[in-house]
Amino acid sequence: MKPTVAVFRPADERLREAVDLLASLGVDPLGDPMLAVAPTGAVPREEAAFVIFTSKTGVELVADAGWPASGTVCAIGDSTAAALRDHGYPVDVVPSEFSSSGLVARLQSEVAGARVEVARSDHGSDVLLDGLNDAGAYVHETILYELTRPADSGVSAERAATGDLAGAAFTSSLTVEHFLAAAAERGVREAAIAGVNDAVVGCIGEPTRETAEQAGIAVDVVPSEASFEALARGVVERVRDR
Incomplete structure (x- = not known):
């Protein structure tokens, strides 16, 4: 067996x-x-200097909504980056460590005074938001979808x-x-x-x-x-x- x-x-x-x-x-x-994924219908703000995606699901939702790429597009992980490329979006930053702390380490010298949009689920880690804020960024979080248990x-x-x-x-x-x-x-x-x-x-x-x-x-x-x-x-x- x-x-x-x-x-x-x-x-x-x-x-x-x-x-x-x-x-x-x-x-x-x-x-x-x-x-289970429950979309909120929200899309990232377009005036941000940096836009961060943390999942393939988030990318698919913004692509379906017709979000126009803007700013420096960042992806945590190869699967998220691949989803962005598959939908015709540029991928400017993928940290070598596929984690919130890895992306913070990659961006911390670049985001002081910049608007940073974090587009993700309602269960994202505070590590990303706190780290970017500590680096001097003006951070806004857009909840693209909620995650529930079936x-x-x-x-x-x-x-x-x-x-x-x-x-x-x-x-x-x-x-x-x-x-x-x-x-x-x-x-x-x-x-x-x-x-x-x-x-x-x-x-x-x-x-x-x-x-x-x-x-x-x-x-x-x-x-x-x-x-x-x-x-x-x-x-x-x-x-x-x-």
């Missing part, structure tokens, strides 16, 4: 692609949609609680939080944590690792490349090693 690896993505093509990738790697994928999510928490997971791939801090909330809702929070700690746990980056570890989840895999493919391959490889 193939080992089961849980993956947490929005219930759209990202979850389908993640499930297909895990299946191609020889495991039994368990897709649990821990995120009502039918949580089967992975039940499977973890019964010891049926060989691996779990967390793609953001919010997927960790929603996994734990779903487990608590079902009355299996402690058992689910114990279950994933007996499995291979992968996190897509350091902020996600920190969230997991603060909740008592031991993290085994954090890929050097912040992409789902790298995360999935890292988790599956460790599962096979066990």
